[in-house]
Amino acid sequence: MRLLAPAKVNLALHVTGRRADGYHLLDSIVVFADHGDTITLAPSADLSLTVTGPRASGVPTDRRNLIWQAAEAFPPGQGAAITLDKHLPHAGGIGGGSSDAATALRGLSDFWGLPMPDAAAILSLGADVPVCVFGRPARMAGIGEDITPLPDLPPLWIVLVNPGVEVPTGAVFKALDRADNPPLPDLPPSGWPDAPALIDWLCQTRNDLEPPARTQAPEIGQALDRLNARPGCLMARMSGSGATCFALFSEEFPARDAAAALAADQPEWWCVAAPVLGLS
Known part of the structure; x- marks a missing residue:
């Protein structure tokens, strides 16, 4: 299974408040470009992550990577050989890691025949992950949990x-x-x-x-x-x-x-x- 993890673009991003726990409240228009990283899933008894591509340098291949954390949001005991072909810039403001995690969630759900993790588990991976799971033009509000189709x-x-x-x-x-x-x-x-x-x-x-x-x-x-x-x-x-x-x-x-x-x-x-x- 080979999947595109597209670049997420905030056409507008308003910071509207800050909660007592320090999380900022956002109101944003999000779209996705037909360009990004690529995630490949292959059968394996164990879970593994390999990173290739022009921007692979410095990308972790263990539990520090959001893709690995996304895989661990499913029930334990599943295996897959995951390859991330990295093209999007690091810390670039276009949700590279979040889109990778969201694409892994959708792909592994199909690959393993399991339901997606619940909304709280998805949000725990990062504020941009829910909208990247949605994957279509949207208005994103709150701390990332409020998604409305445009x-x-x-x-x-x-x-x-x-x-x-x-x-x-x-x-x-x-x-x-x-x-x-x-x-x-x-x-x-x-x-x-x-x-x-x-x-x-x-x-x-x-x-x-x-x-x-x-x-x-x-x-x-x-x-x-x-x-x-x-x-x-x-x-x-x-x-x-x-x-x-x-x-x-x-x-x-x-x-x-x-x-x-x-x-x-x-x-x-x-x-x-x-x-x-x-x-x-």
């Missing part, structure tokens, strides 16, 4: 750019000016008829983590400037806690041209273009 989105292409820096999530949240920001505006009940309508709505939103992330990694601002300058770019913003940035396009070829041009100009950057998954 109304229809128009066809979109997305360019993802990481300027080669890791931004630790904890440091970004710690640098927030305030944690009680306004939530997202109301969603249109019938969705967005076209890309300009979606962009108009997104312009009323923000990523509250972008300003503190940019102070720690000025390269984020450079990536956003480059994306905004590309022909056909509808909007550009940072995803999650950074440092990966995204630009939305309504057509394939300007998106591919943008990714190719940025990769040629900045060979140390990670640049990809892909369609957004699960759209009408």
Whole structure:
């Protein structure tokens, strides 16, 4: 069984509060790109994890890995040889580890013929794991447990750019000016008829983590400037806690041209273009 663990992109991310236990409350629009890591499952008497791919360096192959923890969320005694082909940047704000864990959960459920672990066990793996298990455009709220499907989105292409820096999530949240920001505006009940309508709505939103992330990694601002300058770019913003940035396009070829041009100009950057998954 071979499965894609797609990049998760926060088109908007509002930090709306902080609980007494320290967890931040979020209100976010999440989509998934048709690009990511790959997980392969093969029969085995025991559980094992092998990591390959261009970004395998430093990825643990034991219980520190969320894939292993996802496997252990099922009843004991199951075996599988799991191979993770790692392509997404580490600490990139696009849910690489969370998407890996979510994909492993779905895949192992089918592979072993077992029901998915309960919602609490899935959330315990991380705030992004429930929405990655959902795997379709969604509004994510609370500490990640409140998932609502989005109304229809128009066809979109997305360019993802990481300027080669890791931004630790904890440091970004710690640098927030305030944690009680306004939530997202109301969603249109019938969705967005076209890309300009979606962009108009997104312009009323923000990523509250972008300003503190940019102070720690000025390269984020450079990536956003480059994306905004590309022909056909509808909007550009940072995803999650950074440092990966995204630009939305309504057509394939300007998106591919943008990714190719940025990769040629900045060979140390990670640049990809892909369609957004699960759209009408």
